[in-house]
Amino acid sequence: MEDLARVLRKATDTVILLAHDPRRLTEAAALDVPAVLSGHTHGGQVVLPGVGALARRRFPILAGSGSRENTSIFVSRGVGTVYVPVRINCPPEVAMVTLTRRSQI
Secondary structure, X not given: OHHHHHHHOOOOOOOEEEEOOHHHXXXXXXXXXXXXXXXXOHXXXXXXXXXXXXXXXXXXXXXXXXXXXXXXXXXXXXXXXXXXXXXXXXXXXXXXXXOOOHHHO
């Protein structure tokens, strides 16, 4: 978190954190970063009926939007795979995200 805090001290305008891993949400919230765009999870990649995604317990958000304190996050499922070249109940996506300042909402 110290590295991220050091970089943010130099920010002069709105900050958007591009973090490969959505587990950075905890740090971003602690530093009051308003928005995080992330990936890494492949949306869980394998989502079993009745069980869900096996990766769910490792990440705060597997896919889509969420928030913690004053920080919003969007996690894309992406188009790739990891470990095995298959997706089950988790289609790939190329996301288009429209960002709006809170003062305009």
